[in-house]
Amino acid sequence: MKKFQFSLGKLKGYKEQLLDREKNSLAFITAQRQKLEDEKEAAIIELRRSSAEFSDRARVGVSIMQMNVFKSYQHSLNMRVKDIDEAVTELSQRIEKQLERVVEATKDVKGLEKLEERQLETYRAEELKADENFIAEYVNNIAVRSGRY
Secondary structure (H helix, E strand, O other): OOOOOOOHHHHHHHHHHHHHHHHHHHHHHHHHHHHHHHHHHHHHHHHHHHHHHHHHHHHOOHHHHHHHHHHHHHHHHHHHHHHHHHHHHHHHHHHHHHHHHHHHHHHHHHHHHHHHHHHHHHHHHHHHHHHHHHHHHEEEEEEEHOOOO
């Protein structure tokens, strides 16, 4: 009997490639979000550091110009944190959508894997039946030749 060949092997290969692409895309978007969250954390730390530094300087006395520079810097850091939050929210939504795609692609691949398993079981059953028929025919031929029938 010929070697087992899954009838939808090419489709399964294609679906596996799609699944890999979707997973890679999910990993990329997740890495982008993590990078932004790290940037946000760095901006928050810088915000706290600059506030502490300004408080130390304010105890000694600061000019109006220094105060305005500090306020502008604080404002730009706060805006950066806000922008990052918005970007993280958008990426989180993209991650959710991408996760749905990964789940769907996984279902497709799993369905094809189950179909392949069923076809393999059928193939093995047919192979076993063919072997049994061959043995029965062989035994029959031996019996006929030896004159037992």
